[in-house]
Amino acid sequence: MNTQEFEAALQADQYGEITRVERHVGYQLAEHQHPFDACALITTGEITLVVGGVATTYAVGEIFRLPAGTPHLERAGPSGVSYLVGRREVAAP
Template sequence: MDRDAFVSALRAEGFTEFVVVTRDAGELDTHTHPFEAKALILEGEIHIRTDGAERVYRPGDTFHLAANAPHTERYGAQGVQYLVARR
């Protein structure tokens, strides 16, 4: 999915807050966020583990995390940059 289509689709779903996040290689232990998040990977890669399964996301991929969903994040060797919508 491209950036314009992503933003347009999420605005139609009622998302109004969009933030570009950049992370260096590394990881975050299990944590939650008090908001729902949908993100589009712009560069690099991110591994997200939730509900006992890990999935890898690369440029053009999108992911969705429900509010308060426990998960871990691991960033690829080149880090990751993604556009995230929150509500």
């Protein structure tokens, strides 16, 4: 899937904000969560997400999804990572 197709899919799925994120070598973020659903396409490098104690690495061309409120850790791969990410706000209960 190319970036244009990915952006079109995000818009179709009601992701309002789409941004490009770059994380350099050595980037790590301790456990946290977001108040929005996230869906990202890796464009360079790789990122590892740890959810529920399970580490999954995503490389170029792969997509990860994180529902709002999902506790996770993240770290960039040995060459850093860039990705295109959509954020979809979640209505408060």
